[in-house]
Structures are given as C-alpha cells and as structure tokens.
Amino acid sequence: GSVFAARGKKRGRVALLQGCAQQVLAPRINQAAISLLTRHGIEVVLVRDEQCCGALTHHLGNDHDALARARANVTAWGAEVAGEGLDAILVTTSGCGTVIKDYGYLLREDAAFAADAAKVSALAKDITEYIAGLGLEPVARQDNIVVAYHSACSLQHGQKITGLPKELLSKNGFVVKDVPESHLCCGSAGTYNILQPELAGRLRDRKVANIASVKPDMIAAGNIGCMVQIASGTSVPVVHTIELLDWATGGSRPTLNASS
Template identity: 80%
Template sequence: MKTEFSLAQLADPDIAEADKILRACVHCGFCTATCPTYVLLGDELDSPRGRIYLIKEMLEKDRPPTAEVVKHIDRCLSCLACMTTCPSGVHYMHLVDQARVRIEKEYSRPLAERALRAVLALVLPRPNLFRASMIMARLARPFAALLPAPEAAAAPGLLRRIKAMLALAPKALPPPGPAGGSVFPAHGERRGRVALLQGCAQQVLAPRINQAAINLLTRHGVEVVLVRDEQCCGALTHHLGQDGDALARARANITVWKKEVEQGGLDAILITASGCGTVIKDYGFMLREDRDYAASAAQISALAKDITEYLSGLELAPSHQKGDVTVAYHSACSLQHGQKITGLPKELLSKNGFVVKDVPESHLCCGSAGTYNILQPDIASRLRDRKIANIATVKPDMIAAGNIGCMVQIAGGTSVPVVHTIELLDWATGGPKPGS
C-alpha cells in the first residue's frame, strides 16, 4: 500500500511504525474471510482491510477521528485472526492499537459512553473494586429482566450494555485466592522456579484456575511465586485506548518482576489468561522508546510464557483413570492468533488421557474480547451463539479454554461445564475433578 506521510510525521516513532505496517498491506482481502465482524455484517469497513483504509486516512491526513471511523474501529474485536491469515505479515494489532489511542485522545464520545468506559477502566483492573462490583451486580440481577436484551437493537445503547454486564455477573463469588507475596515450594527436588501472574478479573471470578496451576506445578517439582505488588497487566485499558494507564501498569510490573528475577531467579513468568499473555509478550514493543524500561521490558517479554508452553517442557505424570472424557477445545483468539499457540494445549490434553475435539470455525472469536461483550453486546451475543452452536456439534462432556474471558462468555450460553485447560491437566495428574 502506498503511503504519503510527511517527513515531519515520520519523525514520530508511532507514525513510522504505522507507515511500515500500511506499506506491507497488498489489498488482497484474505483477511475478510476470517474476520468475525465481516463474516457477520458483510460490511467492507468492518473488515481489517476496510479498517486499515480508515486508519490510513486518519493518520496520514492527521484528521480527528470521525464518528464513522470510531464506529468501525470500536467494532473490531482485536481477535487478530486477520494476522494469522495475512500472507504479507501485516501487523494489524499495532496499527489498530495506535488508532484506539488516537480516538481516545481526540474523539469526544457521548457522555453515557464515556462514563461507562471510565467505570470499566477503573473497576476491572482492580480486584477489590471488581469484587465489590460483582456483589452489587448480583443484587441487581433480579432487575435485569426489565432491561432490553443485548441484541435488541432498537433499545437505548446504555441499557443494552448494562443488561450485558449484569448477565456476565456470576450467581456467587468464590473466596479469594492466595495473596501476592505467597511462595509455594516444590514437592521433592526443585526442578524450576516461576512467577505466576495473579491477574485481575480471573482472581475474583475463578481463583481455582491459578490454584490448579500451583497444584500441578509444585507436584512436578516447580516452585511458584505470586509476586508482591504485581498489578493488572494493562490489557484492559490498553484496548480501551488508555495507553498512559496501560504503560504505567507495564512499568510497575516490569519493576517488581525484575526484582524477583534478581533476588530469587525465575525460569519464566507464567500466565493462565491468554489475553494477558499477548500483551505482556508485547511489553518490549510497547516500551521500545522508553530509555529507562526498553531493555527490561524486552527481558520480561522473553520470560513470559503461557502455562501450556511451560508445561510442554515438563514430563507430566497422569495418575487418574477418567474414562473417555470428550473435551471440546476452544482456542482463545489471544492464544491462537496473538501468540501463535495452536496445537500445544490439545496435545497436552490428549497425552494426559482426554478425547479432544476441534470446534468447527475455531478461528472465529467467541465475542468476549476483553470488554467487547459489554461495549458491543449485540455483535458479541451473535458470536457467542455461533460459537456455542459449533461446540454443540462435537457433543463434548466439557469445554476447555485458556482464557477467563472466553470461559465466562461461553458459559453464559451453555450448560456444558466450561473449564480451563490447566484444571483438566491438574485433574489428570492427581488433582480434583473440575467442578467437584
């Protein structure tokens, strides 16, 4: 793609990066076939190629974002299926992230939408606030029936989004998991030492996931550390275009993780929420222009691993006779497209005694996508229903996924138990059956 940025514009590192990404695009349109919003809506501007043109026009002419541009960028899930499909290696993720920052800085959204986004950015990254909000949402659930359904397009947008938020709230909250600063020693001879990302939403909604990871790792000789003063990874505010907040959180995490590396040594920083993993692995890029943090950010990104990447290097010891448990494996977008981890989780499950089934249209997003299922509830609901219909065709006993957002989204539309991959691997090697 030909670009026409001025030399003054190209002096900005972000514009220079955008120029490089745009020039890689050859207009082939392969991305349209795998883009969830294009598949659903059939609008070229709701495809990656269409959004690339919109972003190019906005950046190149240095124009404030228009309502039309914002509508189509907001509809992007950042599922990154387009990057898996693209034969030219267009790094769409960094381009759409840059567009979101520009929108956040220069576009004035309606007051109700600004308020909702501000609440999400305030509450979701802070576990104590998030827990309190979930308790309040449970109290408000009886009133949810009075609100229009998320897919009711004729209803006011804010009411549909509130309905979507209430629908995602669990009926009950589990007790909090272990606190930051906790250390879980290896059983027997120590074979490794890792930090385990505590997460924000996950530690409130499903602390059992990290507990399963701790149990499995320590059982196999790996010491696990929950690093004190760790923060949200920054993914939630990053995808809302609030880059100042996201980068501040990245710097804070890099500081405490580097201290842990220097004091006790770490083989890896393990992540059980793949949405977080994709962003942490990108810290090196995000802070590339920060003289104080660039080198440390690259070091931390190199240490970050999805839990399944690390487990593939251990010799797991299955100990339970489970019978033929059929598992539909849902490949989270942030794992398969963002981190290019596709076959590894399925291989681990198969080796440990599960009958693993691929889901038709597995490349399509479930509609969770961080805060997307709240901000775009109508599209998210359609994607969830499509995903669940595809899962139902394989008739699973359980559904496995590697991301808490996907798990909550899918569980909202099916009675089949939705569990994390690590819970199944823990069960196979001596832990409790998920849900028991």
C-alpha cells in the same frame, strides 16, 4: 509475596500472574496451576507489588494507564529476577499473556525500561508452554471424557499457540475434539461483550452452536473472558485447560458447572 514450595526435588522457580478478573471470577484456575506446578517440582511465586497487566486499558486506547502498569510490572518482576531468580513468568489468562509478551515492544522507546521490558517479555509464557516441558504423566486416564477445546483468539492469533493445549489434553487421557470455525471469536474479546453486547451475543451463539456439534462432556479454554462468555450460552461445563491437566496428573477434579 506468597511462595508455594516445590514438592520433592526442586526443578525450577516461576512467577504466576495473579490476574484481575480471574482471581475474582475463578480463583480455582491458579489454584490448579499451583497444584500441578508444585507437584512437579516447581516453586511458584506470587510477586509482591504486581499490578493488572494493562491489557484492558490498552485495548481501549488508554496508553498512559496501560504503559504505567507495564512499567510497574517490569519493576516488580525484575526485582524478583534479580533476587532469587525466575525461570519464567507464567500466565493462565491468554489475553494477559499476549500483552505481557508485548511489553518489550510497547516500551521499546522508553530508555529507562526498554531493556528490562524485553527481558520480561522473553520470560513470559502461557502456562501450557511451560508445562509441556515438565514431562506430565496421567495418574488415571479419562478416555471416556470428550473435551471440546476452544482456542482463544489471544492464544491462537495473538501468541500463535494452537496445537499445544490440545496435545497436552490428549496425551493426558482426554478425547479432544476440534471445534468447527475455531478461528472465530467467541464474542468476549476483552471488553467487547460489555461494549457491544448484541454483536458479542451473536458471536457467542455461533460459537456455542459449533461446540455443541461435537457433543462434548466439557469445554476447555485458556482465557477467563472466553470461559465466562461461552458459559453464558451453554449448560456444558466450561473449565480451564490447566484444571483438566491438574486433575489428570493427580490434582483435584474440576468444579463441573457451567457458571463457575
């Protein structure tokens, strides 16, 4: 039910997914998103009665639970759209965003929810998709900071968003390095690192070695699962893309420790 007012002239109004694991493990991510958005004239709403997106139970094949959560979110966000309106539903965890963008498909045979679910999916955007249209301008360039960008599977394969986050980081002053074998999973994969720790660990080690080869000062990613997984295998700080973009455009410097 919280609303964060736009600073200066209001340019838009969005809902921001609060998330489950992320708001416990790294609340600073959405704080950075709110900071950047409001500073650029966007009103941000944390919607009352929003639930878990259903991604994890959907991955595990518990469709009853996943679809129940999807219906609850369609109802909650639909009420906000019908009320003061929303330009977008923004997601800072790409694993969640991939599933929310699929609500229309998942509920396509539910006569009571199909149309509204399709509308929600159309409104859902990864945070980088939306802020790309805000005309960000760096306050102070960070040309000496080398960032290795990890492309989460849910973002590059699930949502087909590949170059945009890197372009935003580069345009806002960071030296962005591609990670070799960037198409490969880091081993997080929702609950995979919990259910298959040995294989997940091997994937993590391979990912960390590839990241180390570009000698970064920081690692940026757009998914909390990847961030935690990668951070468990390196001392290089792991931060969310939005934290760096917020910092570059006038926000606070990210907390630069690998375990946070």
